[in-house]
Amino acid sequence: MDRYAVIGNPVGHSKSPLIHRLFAEQTGQQISYEALLAPLDDFAGTLHGFLRDGQGANVTVPFKEQAWALVDQRSAEAEAAGAVNTVMRLADGRLFGDNTDGRGLLQDLQVNQRIALRGLRVLLLGAGGAARGAIRPLLQAQPAQLCVVNRTVARAEQLAAQFVGQGPISAAGFDWIEEPVDLIINATSASLGGEVPGISAKLIEPGHTLCYDMMYGHEATAFNRWAADQGAARCIDGLGMLIEQAAEAFALWRGIRPQTASILRKLRTSSA
Ligand code: NDP
Missing domain, CATH: 3.40.50.10860 (Leucine Dehydrogenase, chain A, domain 1)
Structure with missing residues (x-):
């Protein structure tokens, strides 16, 4: 075997x-x-x-x-x-x-959640491994802008600089931006400690802005609870990304990509 x-x-x-x-x-x-x-x-x-x-x-x-x-x-x-x-x-x-993390994120956003990224103003919070893996596939989806926002601004700037020329990428600190955006992806590990990155609530346009936390758990993550309180149109966690990145790995190894919808339902129920 x-x-x-x-x-x-x-x-x-x-x-x-x-x-x-x-x-x-x-x-x-x-x-x-x-x-x-x-x-x-x-x-x-x-x-x-x-x-x-x-x-x-x-x-x-x-x-x-x-x-x-x-x-x-x-x-x-x-x-x-x-x-x-x-x-x-x-x-x-x-x-x-x-x-496969970035492909898993894109599959979850675009296919499972039916979010068309083309033309969207996207904020990516965090400049660690998860954020770095997400940038190339996000730029390939042709957003209007992708801004990497990090607590340690220099890390965001270094990261964005690596992708200059591949799409509309920029970098900023948490308190630099106050204009609403279309999609915020939280790739920080703040939710692990029950914390919320210190971004302005003005980034969320009530009823419009979509929020995605790469973290997942039994309950809504700290970031998604905060985003819901600000009126975000939808708050999505990273369980779908986890399953999609695993499906990409399975496809690489076995030459067959599993269908993920039923697995996602099963894991949601078992962790509810
Ligand atoms: P890293 O340790 O590489 O990066 C952590 C990032 O979070 C840094 O940018 C750090 O900022 C920031 N950060 C940490 N604590 C805080 C805080 N309290 N407030 C604001 N920013 C903070 O982690 P990873 O990139 O590997 O993972 C990030 C998250 O993504 C984790 O929650 C992980 O579980 C999740 N993930 C989910 C996957 C999935 O399949 N769903 C796959 C991979 C990751 P600074 O640079 O200033 O220190």
């Missing part, structure tokens, strides 16, 4: 084993998928050890940048993101690294 795993630290909370088990059942694929805790000082040993006979691995916090450096070949998305969340062992034993 072909073996796969998600490698992280911590990793016990990961929904990936459940998601990939549901994908395998749905598509009739005989695979095993486990969660592997890597020591913080030996991700490389864990990855190489598993892939001696495993076919592929997902990589999660805090190892995505290390995975980028360890693989032999990278997709264009992984190259742009500077991070790898999906590794596949090639027939000749070399390792191929992809980053």
Whole structure:
């Protein structure tokens, strides 16, 4: 049986084993998928050890940048993101690294949520790994503007500078912008601590602005609760993105993309 795993630290909370088990059942694929805790000082040993006979691995916090450096070949998305969340062992034993987070976000926004990004004014909050992985696919969707907004402004500026020439990108600090926008994507980890990034409430036009938090959980995230209080037209969490990035990884490994709608319904119900 072909073996796969998600490698992280911590990793016990990961929904990936459940998601990939549901994908395998749905598509009739005989695979095993486990969660592997890597020591913080030996991700490389864990990855190489598993892939001696495993076919592929997902990589999660805090190892995505290390995975980028360890693989032999990278997709264009992984190259742009500077991070790898999906590794596949090639027939000749070399390792191929992809980053499916950005594609997962776009699939969730455009297909599941039916948000046409073309022409929208978009704010991307955060300048960490998740934000970086989202920029290339967001620019490819041709928004009117994409502004990277971060607590540490220099990080937003550095990040935006890497994508100059690929679309209408800019950078700003939290309190620099007060004009309403069409879509705000929260790619900060503030919601993990129950905090809300310190942006102006004026960015949300009541009944119009859409808000998306990459984080997800049993209850509405702190950012989505705040956005709803400001009158955001819709507040969406990142569970759909999680499932779509997993479906992209499964498609890379197995050559078949699972249907995600029923899996999303199942996970929503089980985490309700
Ligand atoms: P990083 O640690 O790489 O980046 C964290 C970012 O959040 C930085 O820009 C940091 O700003 C900002 N930040 C942290 N705390 C605060 C705060 N209290 N107020 C304002 N800004 C803050 O994290 P990742 O990019 O890897 O992950 C970000 C989020 O995306 C996480 O919640 C993660 O769970 C989620 N995610 C979801 C996925 C999905 O499939 N749904 C996939 C990947 C990530 P500064 O630079 O100033 O420190």
